[in-house]
Amino acid sequence: MNEDQQKQRAKTRIQQRNRELIREAALNVFSQQGFRGATLDQIAERAGLSKPNLLYYFPSKEAIHLDLLSQLLDTWLDPLRALDPAGDPKTEILEYVRRKLDLSRDFPRESRLFANEILQGAPRLTELLGGKLKALVDEKSEVLRQWASEGRIADLPPQHLIFAIWALTQHYADFEVQVRAVLGEGHDPYAEAHDFLDLLFTKLLTP
Structure with missing residues (x-):
């Protein structure tokens, strides 16, 4: 495996991890606040990510x-x-x-x-x-x-x-x-x- 392939695999693992972090955080926020009461800021904070980083993976609260x-x-x-x-x-x-x-x-x-x-x-x-x-x-x-x-x-x-x-x-x-x-x-x-x-x-x- 060359260096580019190794970097791509590492990037993919990070992306998968971040998606799971977002899903877990959103599950906590949505189950406690409901859809209307939940915000992207709350989900990002719970996931330990910035809001722009969260939006890289999911374009909206509705998508999550x-x-x-x-x-x-x-x-x-x-x-x-x-x-x-x-x-x-x-x-x-x-x-x-x-x-x-x-x-x-x-x-x-x-x-x-x-x-x-x-x-x-x-x-x-x-x-x-x-x-x-x-x-x-x-x-x-x-x-x-x-x-x-x-x-x-x-x-x-x-x-x-x-x-x-x-x-x-x-x-x-x-x-x-x-x-x-x-x-x-x-x-x-x-x-x-x-x-x-x-x-x-x-x-x-x-x-």
Whole structure:
């Protein structure tokens, strides 16, 4: 490898590192302040970069926000993609619930970022919500309908079953402060939620 190639590789590593610094800083700022309350100055300061340096990587606050949301939506959809039509219905659905709850536990800032965007009318996510999200929910809803028609799970409106799973798992991230305040010290909300949601959906899904 010649000297020019070594310099280019070093430059690429620095660029990748700075992009990740910006994403991490923006995630903190957006999840705390919301999109409207966040500023590029706040993000640059949190990232330890100058504002002109930040703008070299992302041309606007909107661009950073959309980048985060796009990555987040892919992460959020992975557990639903994993729902296997060839698997045991109850096992597959309960595993989906567990994976969604684990995402809330492991990525609470990302969950709140997504919730803030939805509460604002999803102006930066409309195309994605009506595109890949809807297509995936439609696909998996057909799987749920098929399982119900075979008598393997209760006959429930499939989209609303998915909505219920989203609501009951993401609540623990989006309202974490409230959950911990109500439960008090000495409680592990996610461990308790695992047990409760297993019981709840097992009963709900039984034909």
